[in-house]
Amino acid sequence: MTLKPEFFFNLAAFEHRALYGKGEPVWAALANLSSYLGSMLAQPGGPPYRSGSDLRIRFPLVQFERSDRVFVAPTAVIKPYTVIEGDAIIDAGASVGPHAFLRGGVIVGRGAKVGHCSEIKHSVLFPFAKAPHRNSILDSLIGWNVNVGGHLVTPNLRADGRTVPVRMSDGRRADTGLKKLGIIAGDGSFFGCAIHFNPGDYFLPNTRLV
Numbered sequence: 001m002t003l004k005p006e007f008f009f010n011l012a013a014f015e016h017r018a019l020y021g022k023g024e025p026v027w028a029a030l031a032n033l034s035s036y037l038g039s040m041l042a043q044p045g046g047p048p049y050r051s052g053s054d055l056r057i058r059f060p061l062v063q064f065e066r067s068d069r070v071f072v073a074p075t076a077v078i079k080p081y082t083v084i085e086g087d088a089i090i091d092a093g094a095s096v097g098p099h100a101f102l103r104g105g106v107i108v109g110r111g112a113k114v115g116h117c118s119e120i121k122h123s124v125l126f127p128f129a130k131a132p133h134r135n136s137i138l139d140s141l142i143g144w145n146v147n148v149g150g151h152l153v154t155p156n157l158r159a160d161g162r163t164v165p166v167r168m169s170d171g172r173r174a175d176t177g178l179k180k181l182g183i184i185a186g187d188g189s190f191f192g193c194a195i196h197f198n199p200g201d202y203f204l205p206n207t208r209l210v
Contacts (some may be wrong), residue, residue, distance in 0.1 A: 003174070005029065008186040008205065009143050011128060015091065016107055016148050019124070021097035026184055026202070027166070027176045029141055037087040041069055048073050048092065061099075066103055076108075091127070115150075123182070137194065140182035143205065154182030156199055164200040176200065 004116060005026040011017040019029040019036050041051075049059070049071035056067050061080035064070055069087045072078065076090045079097035088102050091110040096102065102116045104122035108114060112125040115132035122139050125131065129142045132150060139156040142148065158164055164181040165173040183197050186205035195209055203209075 003027075003168070003184075003202065008141070008184060008202070014126060015110065016089075016124070024142065025174070025176075027181060030122065030139055030178060030181065033107070033122060033124065034087070037089065037105050037107070040089060041071060041087055049062060049089070050074065052134040066112055073110075105192075122180070126187070138182045139178070139180040141184045143185050143187040143189065145187060146185045146189045146191075148185070148191050149195070150192060151194045152197075154197050156180040159197055166200045166202055 003026045005011055005020050008026050011020065019032050021028065037083070051071050052068045055064060055070060059078045062078050063083045065085040067099055070084055072090045075090040075092045076094045078090065082097035082100045085103040086105055088106045090096060090108045093111040094108045094113070096114040097109060097116065098118055099117045101119040106120050106122070107124045109125050109129060110127040112127060112129045113132060114120055117133060118131045118135040120131065120137045123137050123142065125142045126144045128144055129146045131137050131142065131148045134151050135148055136153040137148065138154050140154045163175055163184070164178055164182035165175050167173055181200050186207065188205050189203050189207040192210035
C-alpha cells in the first residue's frame with residue numbers, strides 16, 4: 001500500500017498541487033519542494049505575488065535574506081521582526097509573525113497563520129493551517145485547516161542518521177528516502193499543546209490529539 005497524497009490532502013483545490021508528480025507518495029512534496037519553489041520564483045513577479053524591492057518597502061521591519069527569492073501575495077501580512085531565509089511563497093490572506101522564522105524553503109498557503117516566534121523550516125502549510133505560537137515545524141506537511149497547538153516541535157532526524165521510514169497500517173515500514181522528515185498531518189486535524197512526535201509520524205484527516 002502506498003500512502004498517496006490524496007489520502008491526506010484536498011489537492012484539487014490546492015494552488016501548489018504540482019508539488020506532486022503522478023503516482024508519487026505523500027512525502028514526495030518535501031523532496032520536490034526546492035525545485036518547485038525554484039521554478040515558481042523564476043517566473044516574473046507580479047499578480048498574484050510581489051517580490052524584491054517591493055517587499056522591503058512594504059515590510060520595512062522584516063528581514064529578508066533575499067527578497068527576490070520570496071513571493072508574497074498582496075493580501076498576505078508579514079508582521080514585524082520576522083526573518084525569512086531562503087525561498088518562500090506566502091499566499092493570499094496568510095499571516096506570518098511577529099518574530100517568526102521561515103527558512104529552508106517554505107510555502108505558507110492561502111489563509112494560513114504562522115504565529116509569534118514560530119519557526120517553519122522546509123515545510124508546506126496548506127490553506128488555513130495554523131501554527132499559532134512558539135512552534136517548530138520542521139520538514140513537515142501540514143494540511144488544510146490543521147491546528148497545531150503551541151510549543152510543539154516536529155523532530156525530523158533519526159538518531160542513527162539513516163533515512164526516515166514511515167510505518168504502514170499493516171506494520172511494514174516504507175523507506176521515504178528522506179534524511180529529514182517531520183510529520184504529515186492530514187486535513188482538518190487538531191493537535192493540542194506540547195505533544196511529542198517522532199520523525200515520520202503521519203496522521204490521517206481529522207485526527208485529534210489533545
